[in-house]
Amino acid sequence: MPNQIKITLNNGKVKEYEAGVTAAAVLKDTAADIFKKAAAAQVNGRYVDLTYELNEDARVKPVTIDSKxxxxxxxxxxxxxxxxxxxxxxxxxxxxxxxxxxxxxxxxxxxxxxxxxxxxxxxxxxxxxxxxxxxxxxxxxxxxxxxxxxxxxxxxxxxxxxxxxxxxxxxxxxxxxxxxxxxxxxxxxxxxxxxxxxxxxxxxxxxxxxxxxxxxxxxxxxxxxxxxxxxxxxxxxxxxKKRDHRKLGIELDLFSISDEIGSGLVCWHPKGAVVRGIIEDFWKREHYRHDYQVVYTPHIAKVDLWKTSGHWAFYRDNLYSPMDVEGQGFIVKPMNCPFHIQIYNSHLRSYRELPIRYAELGTVYRFERSGVLHGLLRVRGFTQDDAHIFCRPEQLEEEIGDVLNFTIYILKSFGFNEFDIYLSTRPEKYVGTLDKWEKAENALKVALEKSGLKFQIDAGEGVFYGPKIDIKIKDTLGRAWQCSTIQVDFNLPERFNVKYRGQDDKEHQPIMIHRALMGSLERFFGCLIEHYAGSFPLWLAPVQVIVLSITEKNEAYAMKVYERLRFEGVRSEIDIRNEKLGLKIREAEMQKIPFMLVVGDREAENNTVAVRTRIKGIEGVPQAADFKDFIGWFKGLLIRQSPAL
RNA sequence: GCCGACGUAGCUCAGGGGUAGAGCAGCUGAUUCGUAAUCAGCAGGUCGUGAGUUCAAUUCUCACCGUCGGCUCCA
Structure with missing residues (x-):
């Protein structure tokens, strides 16, 4: 006589079956419509085939093909x-x-x-x-x-x-x-x-x-x-593919990488350079506000410096070969940190000075294997939005929290709202004491928890010199690229004998934090191009306004409008070619220019402009505005759409 | 670096052992035009680089360089 077993269904109901019944039979019996979409079943939480035979009481759930x-x-x-x-x-x-x-x-x-x-x-x-x-x-x-x-x-x-x-x-x-x-x-x-x-x-x-x-x-x-x-x-x-930054980079004339110069080395064309300039200005202003001090450092340094820092030993494969300068080897810099340490070490520091935050848009060069290069996202020469914070151990947690908030603020300012955050902990090979690691990992974790952001722990994936937080942004093909990074470093302060004089009049070692918010300007720009599909928001658009004349008769008025726009600081272009309006509009659209000002006889007569906008959903766009009113309106819009001015 | 594909005009691409093709862009001319492509003419190439096979190579073979998709790596 076959045993009866009790099957608990997805809806909580319990039904009896003969032992040996398959999961499929149960699901077919109880949820025929869902069964059609079932790929497998879950029995007591375990994924099993639909042909799985049930021999004792169990909880059975369908696993449908529309579920992950x-x-x-x-x-x-x-x-x-x-x-x-x-x-x-x-x-x-x-x-x-x-x-x-x-x-x-x-x-x-x-x-x-x-x-x-x-x-x-x-x-x-x-x-x-x-x-x-x-x-x-x-x-x-x-x-x-x-x-x-x-x-x-x-x-x-x-x-x-x-x-x-x-x-x-x-x-x-x-x-x-x-x-x-x-x-x-x-x-x-x-x-x-x-x-x-x-x-x-x-x-x-x-x-x-x-x-x-x-x-x-x-x-x-x-x-x-x-x-x-x-x-x-x-x-x-x-x-x-259409929003691939490499394709848009050519179409919008933003940057190029040429074989003649060398792979992985980027030329920023005028329009890309405009965007970069805006990013840099914004970056500097925000760093000033967040109490950082901007510095500049050289592009090459003696090999000995890199021996002291440990880069020569650890990252030799990624360094360019030394050049001989009067018998001494120099290399082009792969990082900015040793320079910032030299600035710190240039005189004795008191505990009262800490934290000290040095920031630099520092251009570094790293040898990357040819197979890994990828547009702007993986290059051999790039500018980091780098900073190094020297703080006392008890300041670490607060500093990390501030950096994290700063990072998120910057990323959000550029429209990035989705990213993956990872906390990487102590790897097998490491320097520093366990106690230091524990405290630092804890500081990072607490900061992340306080921020309320979702994050994953990458156990053992930290760098040998300290734990870190990485923030990744995804490109259009779903590949994740690390941009922001916040790393605690126990190693360099030791190697460079970085100290401060404490309240107790004794020498202490500060903790160093490396951080980059955007990572590198090149990579960030690449992500930005893809994120906006080349249609930059007004504050970043390389060209904000283009003046389109209808016929050659309107050339003089068009020039007047254009010159005034430039005088007012509006990034503008003018198209007075002997072409039809339709063509000029098409090209301006393809160049993703936010505003087009069409000027013909009507406008010239009344000192107005006919406004056409690429951006949909802007409130109160004046359709045929008095030109001076348009400039006022435009500037107001720009301020409203720029991140916290 | 490894595996594979690809490399032809400024861009996008076709072609193929016997003097190199299109569209767009460019130049010249005509047109003077109202919201996503006006028309015509002209010009443009060491077919990635180097070697080999061949009477002849842009085409076939090899090597190198580069790009792309992955792998590996990524301070």
Missing amino acids: EGLDIYRHSTSHVMAQAVKELFDGVKITIGPFIEDGFYYDFDSPHTFTPFDLEKIEEKMADIIRGDRPFVKEEMSKEDAIKFFGEKSETYKQELIAEIPDEKVSIYRHDNFADLCRGPHLPSTRWIKAFKLLSIAGAYWRGDEKNKMLQRIYGTAFPTKRELDEYLNRLEEA
């Missing part, structure tokens, strides 16, 4: 199908790992055949076949030895390696059709459930991410519950 977890399972199953297709199409392929990722999945293969984009189409066709075949995914448990033997017969050496490292006695294997893969699961009930997928790209990837290992071939793909969602995603990728 359901979609992950869905994509993971798609990656298995891809692996099968690849194995069937190409000989000698060894499978390795194929997980889901944020927007899709990948699978890494060790294959004698080099995959081409054309192969992706063939693989997609094969996958479609497999999916049509409606092959069920079947889970099988076996002992580790059996599994190693099983994969040994298939020459799947990577799988054998993985199994050997699993601590459990038993491992699970998922089969569908003639394909089998080591996998924890769960998976979709069958291949037929996969409705829309696309293979996206091929890339190299080291086995287990270690560059000492063999380079495998990775195929990236994505899958969605419906064709419509897949198309939407592909469209999003297309849209993202």
Whole structure:
């Protein structure tokens, strides 16, 4: 006689079933509509296949493909199908790992055949076949030895390696059709459930991410519950490409990086330079307000300085080679800190002076491997909005809190409201005492908690000289770039013998904080371009207003308007070419200029301008305004739209 | 640095062992125009660099440089 078991459903109700009932049956019975979207089930909090058999009382929840977890399972199953297709199409392929990722999945293969984009189409066709075949995914448990033997017969050496490292006695294997893969699961009930997928790209990837290992071939793909969602995603990728800062940088004539100068070295064109100038002015003003002192330091220094700082030993790979100056080696600077320390050390400091905050827009040069360079986001020469704070230990927490608030204020001023914050703690190799680390980590944590911001702890990811807070901004393709960083440093004060005279008339060592709010101006600008898709807000726009004449007859009046605008400090351009108005407007729109002032006979006669605006939703834009009124209105708007003046 | 793709006019791209193609931009001319492309003509290239194969290479091969997508790295 079969046992009855009590199943607690998602809605809290309890229902009895015969033991051995599958999760699928329960869900079908109790929530047929939701069951259609179920990818798997959750039994007592554990993710399981829908075919999972329930043998005792349990709580059962559906995992639908529109949930994060359901979609992950869905994509993971798609990656298995891809692996099968690849194995069937190409000989000698060894499978390795194929997980889901944020927007899709990948699978890494060790294959004698080099995959081409054309192969992706063939693989997609094969996958479609497999999916049509409606092959069920079947889970099988076996002992580790059996599994190693099983994969040994298939020459799947990577799988054998993985199994050997699993601590459990038993491992699970998922089969569908003639394909089998080591996998924890769960998976979709069958291949037929996969409705829309696309293979996206091929890339190299080291086995287990270690560059000492063999380079495998990775195929990236994505899958969605419906064709419509897949198309939407592909469209999003297309849209993202349009706001790529490298593309906009050319189109809007903001910056360039040329082969002749060298990779990773940026030229700021006039329009990019305008934006940079505004950022720098804003930065200086805010640093003055926050009680920092701005300094300037040289671009090169003796190798000995970098030996003292430790950079020579620790970051040799990222430093440019020394140049000989009268028999002494000098290198171009990779950082600003030793200079700021020299300024601090230029005379004896009293505890009364602390905290001392030196800030500098310091241009540094670091050697980056060619493969990592990326537009403005990863370069070899860049200007940090750097600062070093020297404080007494008891001031640390307050200083960190202030820096954190300052950072958030600056980022928000530029329209960034979403970022990822990480607190990185003590790594295996470190300098300084445990006590110091604990206090510093605690200071960072308390500051973060007080700020109310969400953050993650990256255990062991701190720099050897101290814990840090990193703030990352995402680019259009979802890649996160670290901009802001706040780092505590126990190392440099020691190495440079940084001291202050305490109230007790004894020498003490200050704690040093490195911080960059925007990180580097180059990277920040790149993120800014993408964030605004090139349509900068009024206060940052390289050109705020363009005057468009209708015919050559209006040239004189147009010039008068233009000259007045410039005199009033409005960043302006004029287009008096012998072209039609439609063309001039089109080009001004493409240049993303916020305001267009059209002037023809009517305007010239009455001293007015016809206002056309790129920015939608601005209140009270005068349509045909008396020119002087427009300037007044414009200036008012600019002030209202600029961060805290 | 590693894997792969790519490199043709200022930009976006087509082409292909036998004297190099388009659109846009540029220049000249016509047009004098009211809210996202007026028309015509002209000019523009060592086909990334270097070597090799060939009667002949921009095309095929190799190396290097660079860009892109990843990996690795990232003070």
